[in-house]
Amino acid sequence: MPVREELKVPVLGQPLRPLPFAPVPENARQYAVPMADGVRLATDVYLPGRGTRWPTLLARLPYDKAGDECFGPHMARWFTERGYAVVLQDVRGKLRSGGELAPFESETADGYHTLDWVSAQSWCDGAVGMFGDSYYGFTQWAAAASRHPVLRAIAPRVSTADFRYMLDRQGVFPLEVVAYWALETWVDEALYPYEGKLDWTVRPLARIVPKALGGPEPVGLNDWATRHFPAAATVPVRGDIPALHLGGFADFLLPGQLDTWRRACAAGGARQYLLLDATDHGWTTLRKPGRPYRDPLSSEATLQRFLEGYIGPLLPFFDHYLRNSTDYLTAPVRWRLTAGSPWQEDDQWPPKASRPITWTLTGRLAGGDGVLRLGPETTRSSASWTHDPADPVPSRIHPYYPLIEPLDERDIHVRADVLSFTTEPLLRRLDLAGPARASVSMSSDSDTAHLVATLCDVRPDGSTHRIVDGAVHIRSPWPARVNVDLGDAGYRLYPGHRLRLTLASSAFPRYAIHPGTDADPWTARQTEPRQNSIALGGADGAYFTCYAINGLEQKQ
Amino acid sequence: MRGFRPQPQQPGPDRTPAAARAYTELRTKILYGELPAGTPLSEADTATMLGLSRTPVREALRELLTDGLLEEAPRRQVVVATASPELNREVALMRGALERLAIREAAENFDDSDIDQLRLIMIRTRRALKAGDINSYLDCDDEFHLHIPHAAGLFLIEDALRRLRGFTRLAGLVTGWNLDDFERSADEHDAIIDSLATHNADDVEQILIDHLAATRTALAPDTH
Numbered sequence: 001m002p003v004r005e006e007l008k009v010p011v012l013g014q015p016l017r018p019l020p021f022a023p024v025p026e027n028a029r030q031y032a033v034p035m036a037d038g039v040r041l042a043t044d045v046y047l048p049g050r051g052t053r054w055p056t057l058l059a060r061l062p063y064d065k066a067g068d069e070c071f072g073p074h075m076a077r078w079f080t081e082r083g084y085a086v087v088l089q090d091v092r093g094k095l096r097s098g099g100e101l102a103p104f105e106s107e108t109a110d111g112y113h114t115l116d117w118v119s120a121q122s123w124c125d126g127a128v129g130m131f132g133d134s135y136y137g138f139t140q141w142a143a144a145a146s147r148h149p150v151l152r153a154i155a156p157r158v159s160t161a162d163f164r165y166m167l168d169r170q171g172v173f174p175l176e177v178v179a180y181w182a183l184e185t186w187v188d189e190a191l192y193p194y195e196g197k198l199d200w201t202v203r204p205l206a207r208i209v210p211k212a213l214g215g216p217e218p219v220g221l222n223d224w225a226t227r228h229f230p231a232a233a234t235v236p237v238r239g240d241i242p243a244l245h246l247g248g249f250a251d252f253l254l255p256g257q258l259d260t261w262r263r264a265c266a267a268g269g270a271r272q273y274l275l276l277d278a279t280d281h282g283w284t285t286l287r288k289p290g291r292p293y294r295d296p297l298s299s300e301a302t303l304q305r306f307l308e309g310y311i312g313p314l315l316p317f318f319d320h321y322l323r324n325s326t327d328y329l330t331a332p333v334r335w336r337l338t339a340g341s342p343w344q345e346d347d348q349w350p351p352k353a354s355r356p357i358t359w360t361l362t363g364r365l366a367g368g369d370g371v372l373r374l375g376p377e378t379t380r381s382s383a384s385w386t387h388d389p390a391d392p393v394p395s396r397i398h399p400y401y402p403l404i405e406p407l408d409e410r411d412i413h414v415r416a417d418v419l420s421f422t423t424e425p426l427l428r429r430l431d432l433a434g435p436a437r438a439s440v441s442m443s444s445d446s447d448t449a450h451l452v453a454t455l456c457d458v459r460p461d462g463s464t465h466r467i468v469d470g471a472v473h474i475r476s477p478w479p480a481r482v483n484v485d486l487g488d489a490g491y492r493l494y495p496g497h498r499l500r501l502t503l504a505s506s507a508f509p510r511y512a513i514h515p516g517t518d519a520d521p522w523t524a525r526q527t528e529p530r531q532n533s534i535a536l537g538g539a540d541g542a543y544f545t546c547y548a549i550n551g552l553e554q555k556q
Numbered sequence: 557m558r559g560f561r562p563q564p565q566q567p568g569p570d571r572t573p574a575a576a577r578a579y580t581e582l583r584t585k586i587l588y589g590e591l592p593a594g595t596p597l598s599e600a601d602t603a604t605m606l607g608l609s610r611t612p613v614r615e616a617l618r619e620l621l622t623d624g625l626l627e628e629a630p631r632r633q634v635v636v637a638t639a640s641p642e643l644n645r646e647v648a649l650m651r652g653a654l655e656r657l658a659i660r661e662a663a664e665n666f667d668d669s670d671i672d673q674l675r676l677i678m679i680r681t682r683r684a685l686k687a688g689d690i691n692s693y694l695d696c697d698d699e700f701h702l703h704i705p706h707a708a709g710l711f712l713i714e715d716a717l718r719r720l721r722g723f724t725r726l727a728g729l730v731t732g733w734n735l736d737d738f739e740r741s742a743d744e745h746d747a748i749i750d751s752l753a754t755h756n757a758d759d760v761e762q763i764l765i766d767h768l769a770a771t772r773t774a775l776a777p778d779t780h
Contacts, residue, residue, distance in 0.1 A: 030669055030676060031672045032672040040672075042676050
């Protein structure tokens with residue numbers, strides 16, 4: 001069959017199509033490591049300059065083992081200079097590795113066979129640790145679940161052993177982050193050139209990503225969006241392997257991370273260390289307003305400083321558990337609310353000093369002047385708003401890295417379809433440190449509804465900074481009592497600042513929009529405006545609870 | 557935004573010398589069939605097309621003339637070359653001679669990583685085949701055949717083969733490719749890898765000879 005006619009003839013003057021992935025550095029040895037079914041995975045080995053056998057650190061990732069994006073070659077250099085062999089691998093179906101794209105499905109088996117291969121190499125001294133973030137934190141839990149004996153310790157960051165935490169918030173689909181993740185991870189980037197931009201006006205929602213790809217659908221996305229979570233997205237959590245759990249207070253996966261940490265502690269058998277920093281999913285640190293963001297890759301000095309903060313904490317952990325060269329006398333829980341400040345130490349989370357504080361939601365609401373008040377409110381009232389799926393409440397916060405460019409959302413809080421409740425200016429510092437929940441009695445003229453709760457810091461100048469948020473899918477009969485889980489807050493409010501909770505029925509594109517009909521939000525084409533309301537005051541009034549340290553006395 | 561982190565900040569200015577950039581871009585356009593045989597390439601138009609000044613373009617055109625991918629035409633024009641049957645025959649002879657030398661060295665010297673890199677090229681080869689992406693497939697094919705002298709440390713052979721493979725690509729643009737031949741060729745590459753892993757120079761040389769003969773037949777069925 002001659003195929004000459006099918007040769008693509010692009011317009012002259014177009015730049016060369018770039019390789020979809022970075023060239024492998026010269027100092028890496030490349031291997032094609034065979035898995036159980038014969039599929040081979042592209043694997044880079046970095047060895048220290050001196051010695052013959054070393055403890056080995058492994059990361060298995062879908063984001064380009066040789067790219068700058070995840071600092072792979074930079075981390076390899078950092079660790080090899082400190083006496084570790086480093087092995088970085090593209091997971092199955094991704095980039096240079098063979099096999100089909102299959103998120104979650106084969107990470108336990110592939111982890112086992114990769115550990116097996118590593119431990120058989122002449123340069124491996126028999127002790128292997130794993131490290132990495134997000135999905136390549138998940139691949140650590142999956143490899144641990146394989147029970148390969150050579151794996152001695154893991155250090156998962158901004159990650160969880162239960163990826164349903166990424167794919168679902170109490171029945172609401174976290175559209176923006178999962179759509180980007182699917183678009184940029186679970187397609188064959190060699191085949192589908194795309195601009196990396198999504199058109200959020202496309203309907204139904206299910207067409208947004210295929211449209212950006214010119215037709216093809218990412219693997220998994222339709223299942224996830226319609227709540228068909230693969231069993232393999234949840235791996236059993238081992239407690240008998242030492243783990244350093246690194247989490248960020250501005251990371252959307254923190255609820256999943258804490259759940260995994262609790263499971264590991266409960267399972268028992270090995271020490272679990274929790275480290276919580278004022279960072280987001282990309283380990284961007286929280287900055288004072290006005291301080292510019294610096295890309296870690298902007299200079300060699302910036303990169304080295306970043307690496308010290310990013311992987312520095314892993315070194316004493318692995319030195320102890322992989323080479324027994326040092327003690328590791330670290331508190332089980334370390335946390336801090338501002339970047340660079342000393343670690344607070346504890347043996348539990350929330351910290352012992354942290355106590356739940358409850359605010360009642362009261363006040364007139366249109367125009368954003370509802371009140372968050374300590375103590376109960378006996379006067380009963382209600383607040384209602386129109387949820388118009390054709391004009392959803394916008395979300396401005398970046399789904400992955402809210403701290404790179406934290407955006408003011410005060411203009412959103414005064415929309416007629418947003419209920420906004422704010423405290424008086426704080427007289428003393430208030431450190432939020434622990435779970436945040438909003439408890440609400442909701443009614444709707446639809447059979448089901450969404451409720452989105454967002455917690456913000458309101459600065460003296462009126463600008464806002466989002467702290468945490470949560471969303472819940474609610475079903476009749478009305479009124480329905482629901483708890484919106486905002487995850488765990490870790491945030492310092494300064495005197496003069498105010499705390500604000502907003503309630504709405506949408507935050508788009510952060511969450512899929514409720515169509516106002518019985519149709520699935522993912523495939524709905526028709527939408528209908530709906531009236532939603534909540535009860536305020538009295539026994540079924542709405543309240544908000546968050547763990548916090550000092551600053552406020554709880555009035556009874 | 558891409559994947560797990562934001563796009564790193566814009567890379568600095570491309571520090572590749574302009575002449576090298578012009579050479580690589582033009583060579584790729586010729587091998588991809590974007591500039592078919594006979595296309596005239598004037599210095600001025602080419603410079604405009606590539607967004608470069610005339611000096612580096614002049615250098616690149618001269619180098620491509622030396623490679624044989626461009627040729628002189630009447631009225632002092634430079635055009636994309638047309639591969640003659642005589643030239644293709646000579647290319648086949650030279651490739652055969654050089655690649656046989658290289659593969660014998662490879663069989664004796666290759667370590668696991670050298671061999672695995674061929675396997676990694678084949679993973680991308682199969683993916684390009686599945687997508688029907690002919691140019692990516694042919695790039696992988698070049699990479700496979702050039703990796704053998706490269707990893708064996710035979711840089712003169714690698715250099716000569718890169719030039720010779722340019723002619724092979726030109727010939728393919730004229731005769732057209734056959735997807736079944738691609739599948740067969742990929743299977744033969746796998747056989748070469750398996751044989752290299754046994755480090756038996758005689759065996760792998762014979763597999764290579766058969767592979768090159770089959771490719772020659774596929775490329776030039778009429779002159780066989």
